[in-house]
Amino acid sequence: MQCSDSPIRFDWPRKINEIPKEVFVRADIYREEIRRIFHGPEWHPLAHVSELPEPGDFKTLTIGATPVIVMHGDDGQIRVFANTCPHRGTQLETASRGHARSIECPYHRWAFNTRGELMGAPGVQEFPASFRKQDYGMWVLRSAQFCGMVFATLDANVAPLDEYLGETREYIARAFGGDGNLRLLGYQKVSFATNWKEYSDNEGYHAPLLHRAFRLLKWQGGAGSQFMTSRAHKVIAAELSHAPDSGFLHDHSLIEVFDKSKAPQSIVVSLFPVSLILHHLDVITVRYALPVSQDETEVHYTYFARADDSPELLQHRVRQASNLLGPSGLISLEDGAVFNRLHVGARTGGIAAFQKGVQDNMGLPTSLKQNDEAGNLVRWERYRQAMGFERV
Ligand code: FES
Ligand SMILES: [Fe+2]
Structure with a gap:
């Protein structure tokens, strides 16, 4: 029987204690898990604030297939950014952990401050007149903290973190x-x-x-x-x-x-x-x-x-x-x-x-x-x- 909203045809056993082992090895199921679960309505723990004690401290990891940067901003806030340049999409940071006063994309040298705001872009005078720097900040994910633990989600509708936990x-x-x-x-x-x-x-x-x-x-x-x-x-x-x-x-x-x-x-x-x-x-x-x-x-x-x-x-x-x-x-x-x-x-x-x-x-x-x-x-x-x- 195929569930109407699932692209994968799969018969799940009737007995509650039986798990089909195919789910551990199939690439199509894995891709669907990333989409539905990891990119879906879940909160993911990414860092404890003590891992990023100083403004400018950051770490990188992933939520499912999505690369992210957890960064302590110079305003004291810890944010979670997608690790991708708002220009053409280059991965912004490759170090697993570090300290930076700004983040510069290597491809065309667009530079962002620790709050994720675009500070400057070479050749900006030749961009279209409609270009506004404030539209090209780093993509900020929804995040929340509990007991110093920073969680983030890619889903706009997941329950508040306290309720979720x-x-x-x-x-x-x-x-x-x-x-x-x-x-x-x-x-x-x-x-x-x-x-x-x-x-x-x-x-x-x-x-x-x-x-x-x-x-x-x-x-x-x-x-x-x-x-x-x-x-x-x-x-x-x-x-x-x-x-x-x-x-x-x-x-x-x-x-x-x-x-x-x-x-x-x-x-x-x-x-x-x-x-x-x-x-x-x-x-x-x-x-x-x-x-x-x-x-x-x-x-x-x-x-x-x-x-x-x-x-x-x-x-x-x-x-x-x-x-x-x-x-x-x-x-x-x-x-x-x-x-x-x-x-x-x-x-x-x-x-x-x-x-x-x-x-x-x-x-x-x-x-x-x-x-x-x-x-x-x-x-x-x-x-x-x-x-x-x-x-x-
Ligand atoms: S892709 Fe990052 S500056 Fe162009
Ligand atoms: Fe064990």
């Missing part, structure tokens, strides 16, 4: 230490040979099973909680405790909790469609996940400290950050291999079948445990509807 706001604030007063520690950028949905399907079920080092933190008991919001964002909150006799570590100071004022010690906010905000022990991290193609997902692991940390806590966070939760971290190392293997395995076609926490395979779960995988089915239902795929 819903109950995740409390957990994002807790992950950032309450007021979001952070300081950037650094980045690790990784390209995974996987589809963005295989990346975002990571859940609590696998955590103590794939990652043997999770024994260090006694996650196995699954004593925490998990819930999904109405916009299909996922929140997992858990208390962690040490298992000092795990046999994994000689020096257990690596997994100590220095900042005991924060509870729970593990908060995972998995925003639809794909990026994550985490607080694990003393690690504060945002994983900006960027789809590159149906076969590739780039993830920018970004680590933070609190701006008011003591020198000792700062050192502890630097040591714990990527060592615990980075792409080769103690409790996250194996994910990359599984993302890759999921993607290879998806080429067979057929069904990926969720089971853990599924109460009724004809209906979405009504309650979830920390270690369930069924929460992701709420996201899949949102995905199916966004894509216009109908169940057979």
Whole structure:
């Protein structure tokens, strides 16, 4: 059956826990996801204000296929621009991060200030009389902030950010230490040979099973909680405790909790469609996940400290950050291999079948445990509807 507004003919299984693996490998589906989801009515986290502390600081990344620049203007405002010259469309900035007093396009040297306004264009006296500089500023995207996190959208009609984030706001604030007063520690950028949905399907079920080092933190008991919001964002909150006799570590100071004022010690906010905000022990991290193609997902692991940390806590966070939760971290190392293997395995076609926490395979779960995988089915239902795929 073909949904009337979808250009892609696709029969979606009737059972709620069955996901057709074709969606991980088909280029036509990927292109439609970019159009409907990434360029559609979603807010995308792009930067924390602490990544751009000074006027003139900027970073570049993408929203779906759209290149963007996040820039701290000389008026103190942080704006999100499309990374394209308003003249003929040259990509304006190629550095992933930097500092600039202005942005000059290399092609014909049009120059823009840090607010995105066109300052000058060579040969302007020979432009048509109707040319007005104010009509050729950089394209400003709709953006909003929560707890210092800068989000942007390409859709004019998406709900206000606070409404969109819903109950995740409390957990994002807790992950950032309450007021979001952070300081950037650094980045690790990784390209995974996987589809963005295989990346975002990571859940609590696998955590103590794939990652043997999770024994260090006694996650196995699954004593925490998990819930999904109405916009299909996922929140997992858990208390962690040490298992000092795990046999994994000689020096257990690596997994100590220095900042005991924060509870729970593990908060995972998995925003639809794909990026994550985490607080694990003393690690504060945002994983900006960027789809590159149906076969590739780039993830920018970004680590933070609190701006008011003591020198000792700062050192502890630097040591714990990527060592615990980075792409080769103690409790996250194996994910990359599984993302890759999921993607290879998806080429067979057929069904990926969720089971853990599924109460009724004809209906979405009504309650979830920390270690369930069924929460992701709420996201899949949102995905199916966004894509216009109908169940057979
Ligand atoms: S394309 Fe940028 S100045 Fe011409
Ligand atoms: Fe994992």
